[in-house]
Amino acid sequence: MLTGISPGADEPTPGPDLGEPADSRAVSSHDWGIMPDGAGLPEGSGTAEQGRVIYDRLCLSCHGPGGLGDSGDQLAGAQMQLTDEWPEKTIGTFWPYAPTLFDFIRRSKPMMQPGNLTDSEVYALTAYLLYLNEIIPEDQEMNASTLAEIKMPNRDGFIQVLD
Amino acid sequence: MKKFLPLTPVAGNGLLDRRLFLQGGVALGTAQLVAGNVQAAAARPESMSLPGEPFTPYGQPAQFEEDVVRYPAPNRVLRNNGASWTPLHRLEGMITPNGLHYERHHNGVPQIDPAEHRLLVHGLVRQPAFFSIDNLLRYPMRSQICFVECGGNSNAGWNKTPSRAEAGYFHGLVSCSEWTGVPLSTVLAEVGIEETAKWLIADGADAFAMNISVPIEKVMDDAILALYQNGERLRPENGYPLRLILPGWEGVLNVKWLRALKAAEKPIMARNETARYTELLPSGKARMFTFTMEAKSLITSPSGGMVLKQGPGLYQVTGLAWSGRGRIKQVDVSADGGESWAPAELQDPVLPKAFTRFRIPWQWDGSPATLKSRAVDETGYVQPEREQLVAAQGRQGFYHYNAIVTWSVDEYGDVTHVYDAEQKQSGTDVSIDADWD
Numbered sequence: 001m002l003t004g005i006s007p008g009a010d011e012p013t014p015g016p017d018l019g020e021p022a023d024s025r026a027v028s029s030h031d032w033g034i035m036p037d038g039a040g041l042p043e044g045s046g047t048a049e050q051g052r053v054i055y056d057r058l059c060l061s062c063h064g065p066g067g068l069g070d071s072g073d074q075l076a077g078a079q080m081q082l083t084d085e086w087p088e089k090t091i092g093t094f095w096p097y098a099p100t101l102f103d104f105i106r107r108s109k110p111m112m113q114p115g116n117l118t119d120s121e122v123y124a125l126t127a128y129l130l131y132l133n134e135i136i137p138e139d140q141e142m143n144a145s146t147l148a149e150i151k152m153p154n155r156d157g158f159i160q161v162l163d
Numbered sequence: 164m165k166k167f168l169p170l171t172p173v174a175g176n177g178l179l180d181r182r183l184f185l186q187g188g189v190a191l192g193t194a195q196l197v198a199g200n201v202q203a204a205a206a207r208p209e210s211m212s213l214p215g216e217p218f219t220p221y222g223q224p225a226q227f228e229e230d231v232v233r234y235p236a237p238n239r240v241l242r243n244n245g246a247s248w249t250p251l252h253r254l255e256g257m258i259t260p261n262g263l264h265y266e267r268h269h270n271g272v273p274q275i276d277p278a279e280h281r282l283l284v285h286g287l288v289r290q291p292a293f294f295s296i297d298n299l300l301r302y303p304m305r306s307q308i309c310f311v312e313c314g315g316n317s318n319a320g321w322n323k324t325p326s327r328a329e330a331g332y333f334h335g336l337v338s339c340s341e342w343t344g345v346p347l348s349t350v351l352a353e354v355g356i357e358e359t360a361k362w363l364i365a366d367g368a369d370a371f372a373m374n375i376s377v378p379i380e381k382v383m384d385d386a387i388l389a390l391y392q393n394g395e396r397l398r399p400e401n402g403y404p405l406r407l408i409l410p411g412w413e414g415v416l417n418v419k420w421l422r423a424l425k426a427a428e429k430p431i432m433a434r435n436e437t438a439r440y441t442e443l444l445p446s447g448k449a450r451m452f453t454f455t456m457e458a459k460s461l462i463t464s465p466s467g468g469m470v471l472k473q474g475p476g477l478y479q480v481t482g483l484a485w486s487g488r489g490r491i492k493q494v495d496v497s498a499d500g501g502e503s504w505a506p507a508e509l510q511d512p513v514l515p516k517a518f519t520r521f522r523i524p525w526q527w528d529g530s531p532a533t534l535k536s537r538a539v540d541e542t543g544y545v546q547p548e549r550e551q552l553v554a555a556q557g558r559q560g561f562y563h564y565n566a567i568v569t570w571s572v573d574e575y576g577d578v579t580h581v582y583d584a585e586q587k588q589s590g591t592d593v594s595i596d597a598d599w600d
Contacts, residue, residue: 036431
């Protein structure tokens with residue numbers, strides 16, 4: 001009988017096994033997350049110069065000129081550090097992993113037309129944001145290998161509290 | 164001038180024995196409070212003189228309750244990004260009505276046809292598989308009454324100036340429902356999850372494509388693929404047709420509009436588990452993966468913005484307590500700002516990781532009083548005073564504010580949110596950023 005379903009049971013309750021097998025093509029169309037070591041980063045590339053154009057068109061209205069923030073998050077240009085009374089948590093001061101930028105921009109941005117950027121446009125925006133935070137030079141191309149190699153300034157700024 | 168009941172307080176400023184209402188002493192008190200209006204009632208009111216309204220296919224609240232609503236606080240530009248608060252101060256019992264469950268959306272509420280929706284389970288599994296909603300509805304289900312609380316709930320408490328918002332519009336990013344659905348462990352056993360899988364990365368089907376990582380241990384313990392909320396299918400704003408429920412854990416992990424679960428060795432380190440939903444400490448380091456919502460309580464009546472219009476007399480102090488670690492063991496109430504405490508009556512049922520309603524009678528003598536509640540859960544964790552919490556965590560954590568809430572009652576009966584001590588802190592008083600992003 002199926003009456004004994006309770007949390008913390010040793011063995012999962014048996015189910016009717018109604019999953020429909022997913023082939024590798026179906027899986028890869030859903031499997032678009034980017035891991036912090038860069039696993040999953042696609043082909044394509046972009047530079048800060050290209051990213052600035054896209055930023056000014058699609059991102060500036062919420063995030064302000066140069067990523068200084070407005071109705072949307074401040075992304076760059078922190079004057080305050082994390083130990084100051086009013087810390088500024090920007091990409092440069094706070095984000096621990098650069099590939100997360102690609103993951104987040106590609107899946108969520110821009111807010112009014114999410115999912116419409118090409119992979120190279122996402123690389124370009126990522127490059128621009130890293131440049132604004134003085135993490136890469138303006139002319140450094142971002143692609144699957146260069147993005148994965150970046151060590152963010154706050155990489156070691158987190159305490160994992162697994163509870 | 165009303166006469167006081169001959170009752171002996173059990174703690175300062177008129178707190179009475181929690182069992183008073185159960186013993187029938189309440190009848191006297193209530194009669195005393197409402198006597199003024201009874202004489203005016205018509206012998207046969209209009210409701211008894213004409214046939215009533217016809218049937219409705221889906222019932223709505225009484226027209227006189229139209230101000231019992233959520234309080235939405237959207238981003239000032241993108242109006243579909245933000246949060247809406249449950250009016251906890253207008254509700255009783257332990258269950259939140261579905262239409263008043265709090266909301267936190269990162270880019271609006273998708274309208275999803277369940278016939279078109281699939282859940283993909285993939286990654287470190289023997290056989291990746293899609294599950295349709297129709298198929299999931301055939302699975303053995305279980306129900307759990309539990310709260311869901313946004314990690315950012317009550318975060319105005321970090322501000323140096325006490326918020327003047329009403330209790331629910333300050334602490335109401337938490338709600339409690341009966342969630343029903345398929346134990347996620349059942350589905351994972353079917354697809355053959357591998358030993359090396361330590362995390363599940365969940366993806367939502369909203370415009371934000373919300374993603375976040377959940378430890379497999381929690382999933383195997385009590386995660387639910389929820390299809391129903393309080394007996395009916397999920398509301399769109401609560402993840403219709405399918406959401407993840409992780410009892411007692413931070414709201415953001417309870418991914419709505421659930422679309423994919425990927426079994427992985429490591430977390431994805433998504434924006435919402437790194438840049439957000441982490442707590443910056445005074446050291447400059449930030450706590451990450453703070454999943455459990457610690458014990459918390461607040462008095463919902465009387466609470467900020469209310470007025471004890473009827474003057475001195477017998478009142479019921481009532482509120483809610485909950486803990487992500489299990490059952491609430493005890494709630495103590497003080498009417499003298501924490502000088503003395505008395506245990507409140509806990510309303511049955513007291514369930515793990517669920518709202519627990521508490522009540523205690525209070526004889527207000529008309530002089531200023533300071534009301535507080537303090538929850539203790541079954542692990543022995545005691546809800547901290549604000550000063551303790553700030554001393555331990557600083558004021559820039561943004562998330563996980565669970566300090567004791569203090570309401571001041573003045574001699575006119577006006578109830579106001581206050582902090583214990585005058586804040587002697589330097590610097591400007593900038594409020595926590597209210598522009599949800």
